[in-house]
């Protein structure tokens with residue numbers, strides 16, 4: 474899989490993608506991540522990519538031409554399955570959407586800034602608009618990192634135990650059960666005995682029970698969504 478991310482702050486993202494699981498996924502060639510600096514496609518010497526909003530009001534708007542130049546150039550080499558714009562008014566990101574994206578070959582993610590991008594870019598190029606929540610951040614970099622991270626960890630071979638992503642919260646409309654590690658007795662709090670029993674079936678049953686219990690308690694809407 475290839476994920477290209479267009480941003481005015483590639484340095485903000487490079488550190489995130491060069492650590493831990495995401496770094497290893499690239500080293501193993503399971504994913505190729507390219508950070509593209511939108512300023513390289515600026516139409517002026519100052520390398521600016523924004524301008525005042527028509528109609529007035531506070532805040533700058535990202536201009537259409539640099540983004541169009543950038544995407545046109547990238548599309549010469551890559552046929553994208555989706556061109557995604559991160560924005561608060563997009564479709565709310567959830568696990569099924571991540572599962573779906575993880576089956577694609579080439580994704581382009583556009584990070585906005587300021588008041589967002591000129592609407593004509595959204596109308597012309599964008600095939601999916603994704604929000605990471607009903608709140609507003611100052612830029613699309615954290616949303617893009619969240620999206621890419623959520624996709625990459627689903628790719629076969631990225632997680633050490635390949636099945637582990639299947640048991641994460643939301644994969645089956647259930648929250649994940651509680652987890653414990655050594656020591657067995659931590660400041661007088663002990664690990665549930667069943668987890669030490671070695672009885673795989675009993676452990677799986679317990680985990681499922683706990684998942685259902687937790688979901689009922691914390692997110693009953695997930696159970697009702699069926």
Ligand code: SAH
Nearest residue numbers: 559560561585589604605609610612613616
């Ligand atoms: N004026 C816009 C917000 C712009 S925030 C509005 O009210 O909808 C600046 C940029 O940050 C956006 O273009 C987008 O790329 C990113 N962003 C902010 N919050 C986001 C969210 N919840 N989900 C996805 N992207 C977000």
